Amino acid sequence: MVIDFHTHVFSPHVVQNRSRYIDSDPCFAMLYSKKEARLATAEELIESMDKSGVDVSVILNIGWVTHELCVETNDYILECVARYPKRLVGFCSVQPLSTQAAIAEIERCACGGARGIGELRPDVQLLNLTDDEAVKPFVEALRIYRLVLLTHASEPLGHDYPGKGLVTPEMLYPFISRYPDLPIVCAHWGGGLPFYALMPEVQRAMQNVYFDTAASPFLYRPEIYQAASTLVGADKILFGSDYPLLAQARLLREIDDTSLSDEEKRMITGGNAARLLNV
Numbered sequence: 602m603v604i605d606f607h608t609h610v611f612s613p614h615v616v617q618n619r620s621r622y623i624d625s626d627p628c629f630a631m632l633y634s635k636k637e638a639r640l641a642t643a644e645e646l647i648e649s650m651d652k653s654g655v656d657v658s659v660i661l662n663i664g665w666v667t668h669e670l671c672v673e674t675n676d677y678i679l680e681c682v683a684r685y686p687k688r689l690v691g692f693c694s695v696q697p698l699s700t701q702a703a704i705a706e707i708e709r710c711a712c713g714g715a716r717g718i719g720e721l722r723p724d725v726q727l728l729n730l731t732d733d734e735a736v737k738p739f740v741e742a743l744r745i746y747r748l749v750l751l752t753h754a755s756e757p758l759g760h761d762y763p764g765k766g767l768v769t770p771e772m773l774y775p776f777i778s779r780y781p782d783l784p785i786v787c788a789h790w791g792g793g794l795p796f797y798a799l800m801p802e803v804q805r806a807m808q809n810v811y812f813d814t815a816a817s818p819f820l821y822r823p824e825i826y827q828a829a830s831t832l833v834g835a836d837k838i839l840f841g842s843d844y845p846l847l848a849q850a851r852l853l854r855e856i857d858d859t860s861l862s863d864e865e866k867r868m869i870t871g872g873n874a875a876r877l878l879n880v
Contacts, residue, residue: 602651602656602657602871602872602875602880603617603654603655603656603840603853603870603871604655604656604657604658604659604839604840604870604871604874604875604878604880605655605657605658605659605750605840605841605842605844605849605852606659606662606786606813606815606839606840606841606843606874607659607661607720607749607788607813607814607839607841607843607844608646608659608841608842608843608845608849609641609660609661609662609663609843609844609846609870610641610642610643610646610660610677610678611640611641611642611674611677611680612632612642612674612677613642615640615674615677616640616642616807617742619633620642622670623648623733625670625740626665626666627666627725627765628663628664628665628722628725629663629665631725631763631764631856632663632763633765635758635763637860638763638846639845639846640845643681643684643685643689644786645662645679646658646689646844646845647685647688647689649819649844649845649848649849650688652850653848653849653850653853653854654850654853655849656688657687657688657689657690657871657874657880658688658689658690658844658849658880659689659690659691659692659716659717659751659841659874659878660678660681660682660690660691660692660693661687661692661719661720661751662674662675662678662693662694662719662720662737663694663720663722664720664721664722664723664725664726664753665696665726666693666696666725666726667696668695668696668699668702668703668706668752671693671694671695671696671706672783674694675693675694675706675709675710675715677715678691678692678693678710678715679691679693679710679713679714679715682713682714682715682757683713683714686868688754688798689721690716690878690880691710691713691714691716692715692716692717692718692719692720692749692751693696693706693707693710693715693717693718694718694719694720694721695707695710695718695739696726696820697726697735697736697739698723698726698727698728698735698764700738700739701734702864703738703739703742704738704739704742704811706758707726707739707742707743707746707748708742708746711746711748715738715846716748716749716878717748717749717750717751717786717856718743718748718749718750718751719749719750719751719752719788719848719878720749720751720752720753720788720836721750721752721753721754722752722753722766722768722769723751723752723768723772724726724753724766727768728777730772730773730775731775731776736776738776738855740780740783743783744782744783747785747802749784749785749877749878750783750784750785750786751785751786751788751813752768752773752785752786752787752788753766753768753788753789754769754788754790754791754792754794754840754843755767755768755769755789755792756820757769757771757792757793759820761853762819763875768792769792770791770792770793770794770797773787773791773792773794774794774797774803774806777806777810778806781806781808781809782809783809784809784810784811784877785809785810785811786810786812786813786877787810787811787812787813788813788815788841789813789815789816789817789820789843790812790813790814790817790820790821790825790829791810791812791848794807794810794812795812795828795829795832795833795837796828797847798832798833799832802820804833807837808879810833810837811838811873811877812833812837812838812861813838813839813840813841814826814839814840814841814848814852814856814869815841815842815843815846815847816843816847817849817852817855818851818852818855819847820822823855823858823859826838826855826856826859826861826869827860829861830861830865835861835865835869835873836868836873837873838868838869838873839869839873839874839877840852840853840870840871840874841857853861853870856869856870
């Protein structure tokens with residue numbers, strides 16, 4: 602089974618009213634203000650999956666700043682999961698600073714079939730991950746409903762790009778170490794966080810942390826697969842394309858061309874995700 606752990610879809614309403622959402626939300630504007638930044642519907646994703654040999658895709662929301670936009674766009678995620686239960690797994694979005702409303706939305710989404718929350722954007726959503734008053738109720742709700750948290754991550758150096766943001770290992774590690782039992786997926790190779798696994802205390806803290814490969818060709822040379830496998834283990838890496846930013850087939854070809862063993866490739870392209878999502 603091939604599972605793409607990082608894709609984004611939007612309702613036809615959002616696609617057709619793109620400028621309205623650009624004006625309404627800084628996260629959406631940061632990601633999709635440029636005309637070449639493509640928006641895709643669930644049907645377009647399914648078509649891509651069929652062409653690329655992807656069995657299941659995790660459809661993520663984005664880090665909307667307001668609770669209302671989280672709820673509106675979560676409706677489409679839940680609708681898609683209900684329509685394609687064997688092909689799509691839903692991760693919904695909340696604004697943790699909404700506290701009780703966010704907890705209620707986590708419950709609604711979990712009851713509606715969501716398997717996780719993400720893609721969290723602590724920087725754009727103005728969430729201080731060391732603020733216990735805001736974070737603890739959010740984490741407790743994730744624990745109650747056994748949801749996976751997927752967060753954006755970015756490199757503290759290197760080139761800039763739309764949506765890079767400030768969610769660096771320095772921001773993520775205190776949160777990870779404070780909640781070691783919470784299953785967390787750090788997108789985009791965790792902004793380089795796997796390299797710190799050479800430090801024993803960091804390795805111990807990251808027992809429930811996974812890293813997806815979303816947008817990998819834009820960030821690292823292909824050697825990242827072997828390096829990360831050595832540092833954190835191939836069992837902690839999840840194939841993610843960041844579709845429609847990148848074609849799913851392109852990422853699968855890159856993984857297939859690595860020097861990893863066939864078993865490691867199977868783990869990365871689906872085995873690890875199946876275990877984490879219990880599918």
